Amino acid sequence: MKIAALSDIHGNLAALNAVLDDVRRQGADVIVNLGDILSGPLYPSQTADRLKPLGLPTIKGNHERQLLAGDPSRMGPSDGFARHSLRDDQLAWIRELPTTLRLGDDVLLVHGTPQSDLSYFLETVTESGCRVATHDEVEGRAGDADATLILCGHTHLQRSITLDDGRLIVNPGSVGLQAYGDDRPFPHRMEMGSPHARYATVTRAASGWDVEFRAVEYNWHEAADLAALNGRPDWETALRTGYC
Structure with missing residues (x-):
C-alpha cells in the first residue's frame, strides 16, 4: 500500500495541481488530505471545487474549524478571505469533514496531534523559538493512539519519527505555504527554506513503512503576486522564498 499524504494546501491551487501531477507520476493507492485546505489569500473556492469531486479521505484542520465558527468579520485575514469566497455548498462540504480519520486498522490521520488540531506533534515551541521535539515529547503526544502509522500536518515542516514501539x-509538510510566523505560545517561525510545494509518500514494506518526502516546482511567483495583490505581504515573501 502506498499513501500520498497532502496537508496544509491553504487555497494554493497551482501548488495543489503540481502535487497531484507528481502523485500521478509517482503512483499511489490512496491520496489523503490532512486539513487546512482553503484558508489564505489565493484561490479558496477554486481549490474546493478541485478537491471535492476527487473524494479523497480528508479531515478538518484548525482553519476549517475556525472559518466555520463565529462572525466572519472577527476572523483572521486568512480565514476571513476564505469565508467570504466560499459558496454554501463548499462550506457544507467542509462542515461534514471529520477531525480525525482511520484508513483500515493501522493508519490514523490527524491535523495536529490526536488530541488537538492546534498542537505541534514533532516540534516544540519555547521562549527561544521552535525546535525539534524530543523523543519523550512525541511519545507523550502520541499517547495510546493505536496505529502503526500516524499522519499529521499543521506545522508545514516535513519530518518523521519512529517511536520505541x-x-x-509523518508530517508531509505543506502543499501551499512554506513559511509562516506565529506568536502562540511564544513568537516563532516555521520555515522550509525554499518555495517548493511539499508532500510525502508512505509505502508499506515488509519491514514496516518507508517514507519519501517530495518537493515539487510550480509557479510560486504567480502565487506570490496574487498574495501581494490581496494585501498579504507576509504570504508574498513566504510563497516566493520559503522564509518569513
Missing part, C-alpha cells in the same frame, strides 16, 4: 509519525 514502532509507530511511525
Whole structure:
C-alpha cells in the first residue's frame, strides 16, 4: 500500500495541481488530505471545487474549524478571505469533514496531534523559538493512539519519527505555504527554506513503512503576486522564498 499524504494546501491551487501531477507520476493507492485546505489569500473556492469531486479521505484542520465558527468579520485575514469566497455548498462540504480519520486498522490521520488540531506533534515551541521535539515529547503526544502509522500536518515542516514501539509519525509538510510566523505560545517561525510545494509518500514494506518526502516546482511567483495583490505581504515573501 502506498499513501500520498497532502496537508496544509491553504487555497494554493497551482501548488495543489503540481502535487497531484507528481502523485500521478509517482503512483499511489490512496491520496489523503490532512486539513487546512482553503484558508489564505489565493484561490479558496477554486481549490474546493478541485478537491471535492476527487473524494479523497480528508479531515478538518484548525482553519476549517475556525472559518466555520463565529462572525466572519472577527476572523483572521486568512480565514476571513476564505469565508467570504466560499459558496454554501463548499462550506457544507467542509462542515461534514471529520477531525480525525482511520484508513483500515493501522493508519490514523490527524491535523495536529490526536488530541488537538492546534498542537505541534514533532516540534516544540519555547521562549527561544521552535525546535525539534524530543523523543519523550512525541511519545507523550502520541499517547495510546493505536496505529502503526500516524499522519499529521499543521506545522508545514516535513519530518518523521519512529517511536520505541514502532509507530511511525509523518508530517508531509505543506502543499501551499512554506513559511509562516506565529506568536502562540511564544513568537516563532516555521520555515522550509525554499518555495517548493511539499508532500510525502508512505509505502508499506515488509519491514514496516518507508517514507519519501517530495518537493515539487510550480509557479510560486504567480502565487506570490496574487498574495501581494490581496494585501498579504507576509504570504508574498513566504510563497516566493520559503522564509518569513
